[in-house]
Amino acid sequence: MYWLEVSVVTDGEGAEAVAEALRPFAYDDGVVLEQWGDESDPDPDALETAVTVKIYIPEEDDNPAVRRRIEEIIYHMGRLYPLPEPLFRLLKEEDWANAWKENYHPFRVGNRIWIQPSWIELAEMDTAVADGLQPDDIVLVLDPGMAFGTGTHPTTQMCLLALEELVQPGMRVLDVGTGSGILAIAAAKLGAEELLGVDTDAQAVKTAVANAIQNSTSQIQIRAGTLESVSEKGWDIVVVNILARVIIPLLETGHLLDYVAENGYLILSGIIAEQAGAVETAVKTAGGRIVKTFTMGDWVAFVVSVTNNNL
Numbered sequence: 001m002y003w004l005e006v007s008v009v010t011d012g013e014g015a016e017a018v019a020e021a022l023r024p025f026a027y028d029d030g031v032v033l034e035q036w037g038d039e040s041d042p043d044p045d046a047l048e049t050a051v052t053v054k055i056y057i058p059e060e061d062d063n064p065a066v067r068r069r070i071e072e073i074i075y076h077m078g079r080l081y082p083l084p085e086p087l088f089r090l091l092k093e094e095d096w097a098n099a100w101k102e103n104y105h106p107f108r109v110g111n112r113i114w115i116q117p118s119w120i121e122l123a124e125m126d127t128a129v130a131d132g133l134q135p136d137d138i139v140l141v142l143d144p145g146m147a148f149g150t151g152t153h154p155t156t157q158m159c160l161l162a163l164e165e166l167v168q169p170g171m172r173v174l175d176v177g178t179g180s181g182i183l184a185i186a187a188a189k190l191g192a193e194e195l196l197g198v199d200t201d202a203q204a205v206k207t208a209v210a211n212a213i214q215n216s217t218s219q220i221q222i223r224a225g226t227l228e229s230v231s232e233k234g235w236d237i238v239v240v241n242i243l244a245r246v247i248i249p250l251l252e253t254g255h256l257l258d259y260v261a262e263n264g265y266l267i268l269s270g271i272i273a274e275q276a277g278a279v280e281t282a283v284k285t286a287g288g289r290i291v292k293t294f295t296m297g298d299w300v301a302f303v304v305s306v307t308n309n310n311l
Contacts, residue, residue, distance in 0.1 A: 012298030181208030
């Protein structure tokens with residue numbers, strides 16, 4: 001059996017649209033977004049502008065009609081926004097799940113967070129990279145699999161930066177759309193005592209559970225479900241790293257701010273810069289106040305307070 005890898009190179013603005021267009025063809029709705037910095041630098045201050053959107057299609061679903069349909073979709077999208085033709089690559093069964101790992105290296109986010117791929121031992125790391133690991137670093141050992149959340153994408157990195165600033169020992173943290181579990185694990189290692197991650201994707205739930213175990217973060221619960229399925233309220237921090245088109249309804253009709261404790265914070269990410277205004281309006285209408293904005297390339301993240309707090 002083989003797997004068909006479909007990839008399209010775009011930028012931050014185009015990545016969301018391409019991901020949503022390719023998602024219906026992807027195995028388990030899994031879409032991988034890769035945005036790399038300097039591979040020789042464990043502290044990538046500036047990510048490359050290019051974002052590679054990838055999906056994987058099993059052999060039984062690969063046929064000329066599917067490939068032609070994907071080409072047509074990207075072609076028509078390219079009439080509105082410059083896009084190259086999609087690239088198709090065949091991978092053996094044993095290679096498909098690991099196809100992206102060759103580009104995934106240890107690296108730092110913020111001042112204390114170190115992302116360590118689970119398949120790379122410290123002893124195997126390049127000396128220059130290993131020397132970048134500090135004694136007081138919080139090490140996140142991850143195998144994201146096909147779930148969203150490798151730490152390389154700006155949306156995830158901005159959430160990690162916000163968590164590094166906000167999390168205090170003993171806090172309760174809710175991670176909506178947990179993906180690989182990277183944000184919940186980071187919050188746990190920063191001192192949060194009660195954590196819940198929810199995701200609608202079965203593969204993400206499985207991956208997040210495995211990563212939580214790998215990091216010895218037993219205080220994290222992972223569940224399949226939506227925000228609506230969460231009965232617990234009063235979270236010190238609620239983090240939502242999804243997409244603007246999902247975040248806005250959660251604010252408008254999903255009572256998202258009701259899940260945040262008094263004096264707590266809501267972290268919103270997955271927002272293209274051109275969508276920031278619409279999200280900001282939804283935040284204000286719901287009764288929140290944006291107290292900090294992170295920007296990275298074409299992406300924006302907000303820290304929202306439901307009171308008159310200041311960071």
